[in-house]
Amino acid sequence: MATAEGRRRVPHGGTPHLPRYDAAPNRDRGGCGPGQQHTARSGVLFFDRAQVRHHCRAAQAVRRRSSAIHVLGRLQIDGSSIPHARGIGSSPAAATLAIHGIVPARRARDRIVSEQLDAEVIVVGGGPAGAATAWALAREGVDVLVLDRAMFPRDKICAEYLSPQASRVLSDMRVLDEIEATNPAHLAGMRIRAPNGHVANGEFAANHGFHGFRNKGLAIQRTILDEIVLRGARTAGARVEESMCVTDLARNGSARVSGVSVLGADGQRRTLRARYVVGADGLRSVVGRRLGLVRTSRIWPRRIALVAHYRKVKGVTDMGEMHVDYDGYFGIVDVGDGKMNVAVVVPMSRAKEIGDDKAEFLERWIGSRPHLAERFVGAERITPVRATGPFATSSRRAWSPGAALVGDAADFFDPFTGEGIYAALRGGELLAPYLVEALGSSAKDEGRILSGYDRARKREFGGKWKLERIVGMAIAYPYFLNNAAKVLSQRKDMADLLVGVAGDFIPASVVLSPRFLFNLFISPAFRN
Template sequence: MAASQTQETADVVVVGAGPAGSATAYHLAQSGLDVLLLEKATFPRDKICGDGLTPRAVKELLAMGIDLHSPGWVRTRGLRAYSSGMRVELDWPDTAGFPDYGLVRTRQDFDHLLAQRAQKAGARLLEATKVTDVVLDERTSRVRGVTARCDGVQHTYTAPLVVAADGASSRMAVAMGLQQRKDRPLGVGVRRYYTTDRTDDDYLEAWLDLWDPTAPARRAMLPGYGWIFPVGNGVWNVGLGTVTVDRRIDVDHRALLEDWTRRLPKEWQIDEDHATTPVRGHALPGGMNRRPQYTRGMLLTGDAAGMINPLSGEGIDYALESGRLSAEIITQALARSTAGQRERALHAYPHHLQDAFGGYFTLGRLVVQAVGNPHIMKFIATHSLRHRPLRALMFKLWANLTDPHSKDAGDRVITALLKAVPAA
């Protein structure tokens, strides 16, 4: 082999060391498998995100043995919501299945922490390693590894299975012919960091009434919300996001952010003088917009599979959960004695994702379609906070924190809705 090429083997190659990839690698390594975790960047590195973690994500972090009492974490009690002149505080629901607190931590060190946790479990992390293509078996067209470049050297990493955890654009998924579905919700988020004199807070803050500044008389309310999340030490993650199923709708999100922040209280210092970063944005294709999530030796997880909440735009929860699920399926499959048995186990992966999230994502898509009507969005933003039972129900639905065994009326309503909609 030429000096400019190298080759390594593993039981599983995981492409992308974000939350989905690191969670997958951690759980695989915990099962005793030899895992290569490939990351194109070098840690620490930033990712565009709101940085807020709901109790769903906290549950997964606890399962990974992450020390949530160490410095760097900001613990949150819930959400402080603003709309139509109202302000209400909604504590995270007290459910049997999830912790009663959330967290905030910047992606710059959050992702690094997760990758280090995977390393400690036994995964082999290779940074500055840009995966360029999949390697296919010429006879079966099955994935048998990937090619990558690092320091000008071409590498080939072979494994019986490859996990694509390389984000929403997912070069790996596209290489396998798995394109994003256009009938799924598409969110767009922008955010910026500010350092102010305002003291830290233990609530996430969200504004439900985003008005399109280009619409006549500012009467068009957009489906989405603005956020102010406490990062700690006077630093704030400030941003907003909108979501739609109609790809023809065009919104200038930077102008929208400028218009919204200009209307915030002056004493909060969310202004140009206190900004510490430029405005950055990214797309949030959600609702499991790539299918199937398993094909010919490759599994999709996290954003690569469109595992983003269509209502909140939250992706870290589902990245961690789908990473764990993919690791469980892979571990079971590789323990089977024949190729046919292994394939049957792997083909069950999309069904597990459907069982776990399909109904909720379908319901979320229907809600997104409804609030795409400015009149419906205005009605929800105006009235959802006025009535305690309704706002509790909306909060649980937004964060996907329903307890199916609870006797609470809101939980029963959401559970019935989830059973009624198809997991499509």
């Protein structure tokens, strides 16, 4: 029988421990492998169902009964043999409840009722960061509600590139096969062209001794990716409400966040309450701004991006491309189905010049570069040109009492290295266990627990943050980038290492060593 202490993964002696492989999204996966599958013992959890404010969906619908028996695994139970088995029917078939995922135990349920909460955790934003966070929380039995202002599928301004390691998270979420079924593009590596014309090619599969989850990255439109990943969170047990615009944070008597204020599609304003609010709402995060944690750098070059989709651009291969010039840079990548993601990133100082005619500026910028212009002869732009930026945002810390930030809401330096989607997915994985621990602890432990999330982010992403700023310096001062491109065009081993770091499977420390940086940026000056 479950005790009131049972919460995360039902950790008590009377019932089996359920790892994520035994949750419903993974049952057909075949468990943990030969000899490691977890067989459910005859443990049955009884929960009295009280009246709860929020409305459950999908697999949670079984909990709407006034009394429910939660059966671990696929046990057949004779309802007549179970005390208090009201409302489930008398036949053995009716008495068998298929539980999808790990369900919250009594203490979590009682807390939602007693505190009049709409969820234990509200996640603001249903993109990769929000979906990954919700998925990781839901599989631990947390009652999580995702809010997004859009209706899915929806588009998103993005380079639409996923590193090889991003596929590892998507595989864990059990959505990678569905993504592959949409025929995304597969990227073998990156090609970089410097202002002086030197070209460097780096590949993910190389002889450097490091191996990613896969040998290739992915490129896929966000209209496809985000809907699939959010569906993965739903399958894990998260609830999702679309067309819900979060306008502010709600607070209790202290400064602690206690929920969000939302504007629904019906025009009605209301407040939703939760133990924690997660800001996964992107570069212009409402949650981050209301918390006062996010700032935009005024020191580093501030840039804006213009992005559109094209067809029939010549010479596009399985290599993502970045072409750096003295007044900005250009990127192009195949995203599948004959479509190319095209982006031009320029200093913020040119915003007035861009004005309202973004398409004219984008095409003029491309047309003024002969090596690019010839490839766009006969090309067809198939989506409007949209703008985003300025970039170079960061948070002094990624949490506040009752709230946390993840993905672009926590930091986004520059799109050049293309780390955004992986950082969003991995960030959700990192945050979830700290929130689970905080939910089961007292308020006095909150600071200690969530400070651990900050430290985990620095361990995971700190090296990449340093590399991003070095690359940003090289773009701002083309002398250094020209030196680097000259070296990389001759030293493919170094180019492969850099691309592997950008692919998130080689530690950044490998390319941050003084010797590597000297050989990359400084030594070419002595050879001229």
